[in-house]
Amino acid sequence: MTDQEKQEDPQPKQSPPPKMGQENKKPPPHSSKHNPPTASQGGAARSCCLCIFIFLLLAGATALTLWLIYRPHKPRFAVVGAAIYQLNATSQPFISTSMQFTIVTRNPNRRVSIFYEKLQAYVSYKSQQITPAVDLPPLYHETKSTVAMSPVLGSGTVPASAEVVNGLMMDEAYGVVALRVVLLGKLRWKVGAIKTGKYGVYVKCDVWVGLKKGVVGQVPLLGAPPCKVDI
Numbered sequence: 175m176t177d178q179e180k181q182e183d184p185q186p187k188q189s190p191p192p193k194m195g196q197e198n199k200k201p202p203p204h205s206s207k208h209n210p211p212t213a214s215q216g217g218a219a220r221s222c223c224l225c226i227f228i229f230l231l232l233a234g235a236t237a238l239t240l241w242l243i244y245r246p247h248k249p250r251f252a253v254v255g256a257a258i259y260q261l262n263a264t265s266q267p268f269i270s271t272s273m274q275f276t277i278v279t280r281n282p283n284r285r286v287s288i289f290y291e292k293l294q295a296y297v298s299y300k301s302q303q304i305t306p307a308v309d310l311p312p313l314y315h316e317t318k319s320t321v322a323m324s325p326v327l328g329s330g331t332v333p334a335s336a337e338v339v340n341g342l343m344m345d346e347a348y349g350v351v352a353l354r355v356v357l358l359g360k361l362r363w364k365v366g367a368i369k370t371g372k373y374g375v376y377v378k379c380d381v382w383v384g385l386k387k388g389v390v391g392q393v394p395l396l397g398a399p400p401c402k403v404d405i
Contacts, residue, residue, distance in 0.1 A: 246283050246286040246288075246363045247282045247283055248403045248405060249279050249280060249281050249282070249288060249315065249361075249403060250279065250280040250282065250400065250401075250403070251277060251278070251279045251280075251357070251377050251379060251400070251401035251403060252277070252278050252279075252379070252398065252400050252401060253275050253276065253277055253278075253355055253379045253381050253395070253398045253401070254276050254277075254278050254322075254395075254398070255275065255276035255324070255392070255395070256273065256274070256275050256276070256381060256383050256392070256393050256395055257273060257274040257275075257391055257392045257393060258272075258273045258383065258385060258389075258390060258391075258393050259272040259273060259274070259390050259391070260272040260273075260328070260390070261273070261342065261346065261351075261385070263334070263338075263339045263342040263343050263346070264343070265331075266334075266336065266339050267333055267334060267335070267336070267339065268331040268332065268333055268334065269304060269331065269332060269334045269338070269339060269342065270330065270331045270332075271297070271304055271305050271327075271328035271332065272326065272327075272328045272329060273297060273305070273326075273327055273328055274324055274325070274326045274327065275297075275324070275325070275327070275355050275379075275381070276322060276323075276324045277295075277322070277323050277324070277325075277355065277357070277379065278320060278321070278322045279315065279320070279321050279322075279323070280319075280320045281315040281316065281317060281318065281319055281320075281321075282318070283317055283318070284317055284318055285317060285365060286317065286363050286364065286365055287314070287315060287316050287317050287363075287364045288314075288315035288361055288362070288363060288364070289312070289313075289314055289315075289361060289362040289364060289369070290310075290312060290313040290314075290315065290359055290360070290361050290375070291312050291359060291360045291361070291362070291372070292309075292359045292360050293309070293310035293311075293312070293313065293357060293358070293359035294307040294308060294309055294310065294357070294358055294359060295307070295308050295310055295325050295327060295355065295356065295357045296308065296327060296355075296356055297327050297328065297353055297354065297355055297356070298353070298354045298356060299338055299341065299342060299351075299352070299353055299354070300337060300338055300341055301354075302334065302335060302337075302338050303332075304328070304332060304334060304338065305327040305328035305329075305332065306328070306329070306332065308325055308326075308327055310323065310325060310357075310359075327355075345385075346385055346386075346387055347387070349384060349385060349386060350382055350383070350384060350385070350396060351382070351383050351385045352380070352381075352382050353380075353381055353382075353383065354378060354379065354380050354381070355378075355379040355381060355401075356376075356377065356378055356379075357375075357376075357377040357379075358374070358375065358376050358377070359374075359375055360372040360373065360374060360375065361373055361375045361405070373405050374405070375403065375404070375405050376403075376404040376405075377401050377402070377403050377404075378401060378402045378404075379398070379401035379402075380397075380398075380399065380401075381395060381397065381398045382395070382396040382397035382398070383395060383396065384396050
């Protein structure tokens with residue numbers, strides 16, 4: 175057999191060698207953390223925010239309407255009577271006091287009633303307390319109503335500064351004594367079956383009483399403007 179007649183054995187085809195940088199290149203794993211939110215998720219979030227906004231808007235409008243309708247006005251206080259049973263300022267540095275004041279309070283509200291709690295009353299002179307604080311019973315004040323109270327203030331002797339003792343002796347000799355009746359405590363507003371939280375109340379009633387040495391009992395009120403009420 176000649177060389178021309180010899181047939182070459184077929185050789186398997188070889189794939190071309192991979193290019194540089196592509197030998198171990200694999201597609202990155204699929205991660206769900208970086209998926210962009212779908213349209214349905216974004217719409218649900220917007221709907222939730224809109225519902226919350228509408229709820230807050232309606233709640234605010236309702237609260238404003240109720241406040242405009244039921245907003246409470248401050249109660250009014252006035253001293254309408256006074257009696258001095260004892261006012262002895264001759265034994266420094268103590269004074270003996272016993273007095274009684276008739277206080278009238280008015281609730282001007284048509285829809286709001288008032289509960290008073292932990293009420294106390296005392297008398298001061300020249301911004302210094304001259305009677306011990308007296309606890310008053312709880313008071314319920316109905317709408318558009320007037321209530322009167324007549325606490326007896328002072329008992330025994332209390333310490334007092336020289337300014338208070340000398341001032342009381344001079345005023346008593348002159349016949350006019352300027353005193354301040356103070357009430358303080360807590361109140362709650364009531365609208366229907368709803369009660370509010372407790373608010374501090376501070377009432378200051380300035381009075382001028384006619385006083386003569388040796389005279390006890392009812393004394394004339396020479397001046398008693400409406401009391402100042404702070405809540």
